[in-house]
Amino acid sequence: MSLFKDKLFTCLKRLNALPDNVIDIKILDHGRGLEKQLDEYRELLEAIEKETGYFSSERGHFSISHAETLDNYLSHFYEIRFKRRPTPDSATNYLRQKPLFFK
DSSP: OHHHHHHHHHHHHHTTOSOTTOOOGGGGGSTTOHHHHHHHHHHHHHHHHHHHOTTTSSTTHHHHHHHHHHHHHHHHHHHHHHSSOOOTTTOSSOOOOOOGGGO
């Protein structure tokens, strides 16, 4: 059934029968894939904190909000794509938890 839906979607897009803002949800897997991108983002934040202590410092207070906003944005797309919350237990491959300094 999925192959049929994929072909139908492709045909409708080619015929301009769908609005421009409609995308195939699988586009979120482009490149490394959404789960991998979210995991690597969290890994980067943890490495920055471990090496510099930036997010737990007074200077990093404002940046925590920015970092968490992007994590929430990627998490929202994860929920759309996989129909479940992005947690280590729900991951298809591997997904680390949100950095503890967000809380």
